[in-house]
Amino acid sequence: MSIAERKEREKQEMKNLIIQGAMEVFLELGYEKTSIRTIADRIDYSPATIYLYFKDKDSLFLEVQHVSFGLLIQEMAGLADLDDPVSQLREMGYRYLQFGIEHPEHYDLMFIINDPLVCLMEDEKEWHNGHQMYQVLVGVVERCIQCNLIRMTDPQLATLMIWSTVHGLVALHCRNRLWAVGISPETMPSIGKSYIDQFIETIRT
Amino acid sequence: MSIAERKEREKQEMKNLIIQGAMEVFLELGYEKTSIRTIADRIDYSPATIYLYFKDKDSLFLEVQHVSFGLLIQEMAGLADLDDPVSQLREMGYRYLQFGIEHPEHYDLMFIINDPLVCLMEDEKEWHNGHQMYQVLVGVVERCIQCNLIRMTDPQLATLMIWSTVHGLVALHCRNRLWAVGISPETMPSIGKSYIDQFIETIRT
């Protein structure tokens, strides 16, 4: 079955080529302004070819999103080295925020864009990726609560609040709503750090 | 100049008719799926007519957004009756969250959607509306800090954090990202209340 294997491999390589091209264009132009024709042009194939490998634009987008999730998870490596759970929490906050500031397009694809992901039940892959990272956060928060280091008691609610607080800032930044309160994109990194520091100080016992 | 006045009035009425139709369609279909043709159909005019009253789709959208801001500001009426600033803060949180849950499409138009608002400098109207409400929040937070009722010292940073925390939850809810952490839309109202309560308890001294 060597030929069949090679065919399968070539098929996967073709998928990867499309995903890579799509990623480039998605990050350059954003989701809405990216057209299948542009992606096809980028990789020197016809638009119709893409539909032989992906059901539709959303389906292709989900694959790109999966790669983005991988990047963020990678960014969180080595957190367990910090033995203080509050330090872990702060460090996660720093890195999450930094990721949002440095890769707003990736962040947008993962947490803000509308279309797909509604079909979570159908797409196990994404669910798994996002859920996995959330569980890491839940673990850290649980340890903080167990050691009585933060002013919350319910791990689920606390985790949700912590995530939302950081996501809120990144989301407002990604969608340029912070101009209205006098924060320019350039000042975001320094404000972001103060933001996390203040938040940790506020919730810790 | 009676005729000129009448013309001016008719022009304004026509603008309002278009805005009203656009609002309906925007709320039904969302920003991206709304087409000028659909709006035109809804009010029985040709698509081209809309371009006599509004520069482009974004410009029309900004007018609709302005109406949405009015709704939210209206929702915040009577807050000064509560003499305890922390109660004011909690009540603002309740109402803001409820607005986001009850009118996710409006909320989307105001705080999540991408395209316009980037041109804040050009559009004084929106800036004014959003900034006004933010200033109300800043005022409440300042009083909380003055009375030493919350665990923060910098009003600007504190206000940003409080807004972001609530916005974060609403934004995740609007974009269906809470499914991934086991929260379904139906449970949002009750979770939302706990969320605000926990947040207030966490930040108060």
Place this chain on the structure above:
DNA sequence: TGACTTACTAAACACTGTTCAGTATCTTCG
């Protein structure tokens, strides 16, 4: 070599935002 399968594409369909030439109505002035 002939039959079958696969990979790919040109062209079309139905949609989008936007523009423009042209019409039909209303206003103004002689």
Place this chain on the structure above:
DNA sequence: CGAAGATACTGAACAGTGTTTAGTAAGTCA
């Protein structure tokens, strides 16, 4: 009143979109 001019509106077109389909060319297998 009637001609000239301004105003309000639209049909049709342009260039773009996601997606489908019929057809071609190449690779595989008997």
